[in-house]
Amino acid sequence: MRPIRTTLTPEEMPKKWYNILPDLPEPLAPPLDPGTKQPISPSALEAIFPKALIAQEMSSERYIDIPEEVLQAYMLINRPSPLQRATRLEEALGTPAHIYFKREDLSPAGSHKTNTAFAQAYYNMKEGVTHLTTETGAGQWGTALSLASSYFGLKCKVFMVRASYDQKPYRREIMRMYGAEVNPSPSPLTEFGRKLLAKDPKHPGSLGIAISEALETCIKDGNAKYSLGSVLNHVMLHQTIIGQEAMLQFQKLGETPDYLIGCVGGGSNFAGFTFPFIGQKLKGKLDAEFIAVEPTVVPSLTKGKYEYDFGDTAGMTPLLLMYTLGHDFVPSAIHAGGLRYHGAAPTVSALVKSKVVKPISYQQKEVFEAAHLFAKSEGIIPAPETSHAIKAAIDLALEAKKNNEEKVIAFNFSGHGLLDLGGYQQYLDGKMA
Numbered sequence: 043m044r045p046i047r048t049t050l051t052p053e054e055m056p057k058k059w060y061n062i063l064p065d066l067p068e069p070l071a072p073p074l075d076p077g078t079k080q081p082i083s084p085s086a087l088e089a090i091f092p093k094a095l096i097a098q099e100m101s102s103e104r105y106i107d108i109p110e111e112v113l114q115a116y117m118l119i120n121r122p123s124p125l126q127r128a129t130r131l132e133e134a135l136g137t138p139a140h141i142y143f144k145r146e147d148l149s150p151a152g153s154h155k156t157n158t159a160f161a162q163a164y165y166n167m168k169e170g171v172t173h174l175t176t177e178t179g180a181g182q183w184g185t186a187l188s189l190a191s192s193y194f195g196l197k198c199k200v201f202m203v204r205a206s207y208d209q210k211p212y213r214r215e216i217m218r219m220y221g222a223e224v225n226p227s228p229s230p231l232t233e234f235g236r237k238l239l240a241k242d243p244k245h246p247g248s249l250g251i252a253i254s255e256a257l258e259t260c261i262k263d264g265n266a267k268y269s270l271g272s273v274l275n276h277v278m279l280h281q282t283i284i285g286q287e288a289m290l291q292f293q294k295l296g297e298t299p300d301y302l303i304g305c306v307g308g309g310s311n312f313a314g315f316t317f318p319f320i321g322q323k324l325k326g327k328l329d330a331e332f333i334a335v336e337p338t339v340v341p342s343l344t345k346g347k348y349e350y351d352f353g354d355t356a357g358m359t360p361l362l363l364m365y366t367l368g369h370d371f372v373p374s375a376i377h378a379g380g381l382r383y384h385g386a387a388p389t390v391s392a393l394v395k396s397k398v399v400k401p402i403s404y405q406q407k408e409v410f411e412a413a414h415l416f417a418k419s420e421g422i423i424p425a426p427e428t429s430h431a432i433k434a435a436i437d438l439a440l441e442a443k444k445n446n447e448e449k450v451i452a453f454n455f456s457g458h459g460l461l462d463l464g465g466y467q468q469y470l471d472g473k474m475a
């Protein structure tokens with residue numbers, strides 16, 4: 043028997059998160075106050091975030107301890123997660139390459155997002171916060187935060203992009219099963235939502251609009267804080283548990299990855315998987331390539347501008363220096379809902395700018411073809427977001443075949459697609475444009 047999984051024991055789980063900020067080629071440009079356009083003071087963020095997360099957002103410490111309670115919660119979400127070899131996919135492709143994927147789909151919420159949801163809920167609970175507000179697009183982030191809120195005894199109010207609220211009713215029910223309140227966005231609950239609904243009662247919503255509504259709700263409620271599932275430095279930090287585990291797993295295997303791949307919406311699963319390895323590369327200890335994959339129709343990293351922009355549509359968030367398509371960009375209705383965001387994390391953007399990370403993009407149909415081959419070979423249905431990373435891994439494996447090279451290719455399996463079958467149904471029925 044050939045083993046296909048490399049596992050770690052709970053004792054082997056990394057006890058610190060890795061902060062890439064002190065290792066970046068250039069210091070990260072500070073977030074700006076939307077009013078004054080000057081660097082924002084940490085205290086200005088206290089209306090929306092707990093102090094511990096603001097400190098992490100700006101920290102220059104390379105390693106930050108993971109609290110005991112969060113380590114305990116990580117076991118509930120099946121950490122440490124296995125690193126799996128896609129031997130059947132390798133055979134189907136006839137490639138000499140070794141293809142590995144990190145199983146972030148094994149969290150009960152179905153994606154990597156619980157890695158930061160539990161950390162954020164924990165720090166809010168510690169500082170006496172009783173309510174969290176947040177947005178969700180396809181529903182993965184809302185699901186993760188609903189679960190983490192329930193675990194740490196917080197109430198969670200989710201604004202869900204209306205198009206997904208109607209298209210993906212089961213994600214909504216999962217959030218409600220975890221005890222959250224779920225509202226379609228735009229909603230009549232906020233001033234911004236009411237303004238949009240007055241113009242168009244059937245407004246489909248967007249992630250940027252839902253962020254604006256969650257922020258407005260948080261600011262009006264004294265006991266609430268706001269929680270974001272991607273983009274910010276502290277979110278990338280929490281996700282580095284993924285890459286640090288993977289580094290230990292590659293050591294156990296005696297393999298060194300040549301390519302590390304992740305899909306990018308806001309950038310958190312990519313960052314979590316690659317940053318620990320990028321830290322090694324920046325110190326000259328690893329010679330690997332890092333590939334960020336996005337949809338052709340939301341090309342922030344491949345075609346966006348590198349400039350200061352808002353994180354939301356109403357212009358309430360601090361301005362962040364990032365690759366962006368503009369905060370009023372309206373993405374087309376692709377099935378990879380988690381990749382429909384106008385910008386990308388400032389840290390990931392800076393690494394693209396300095397050419398440490400290479401961005402590429404794919405069309406929806408070729409991504410779904412890759413997902414189909416993967417599902418038939420490995421038995422796991424990937425989230426449409428994850429399928430972008432799979433497509434890139436397959437292309438690199440085919441290039442290795444052409445050159446007859448035994449490359450080691452690894453991608454982050456950010457989540458499963460068992461609630462995305464509507465999209466796969468369209469593809470299988472030949473109804474995908």
Ligand SMILES: *Cc1c(COP(=O)(O)O)cnc(C)c1O
Binds near residue numbers: 380458
């Ligand atoms: C949210 C999500 C993404 C995209 O978000 P990132 O912050 O870029 O990771 C990708 N895959 C899955 C499964 C998701 O839920």
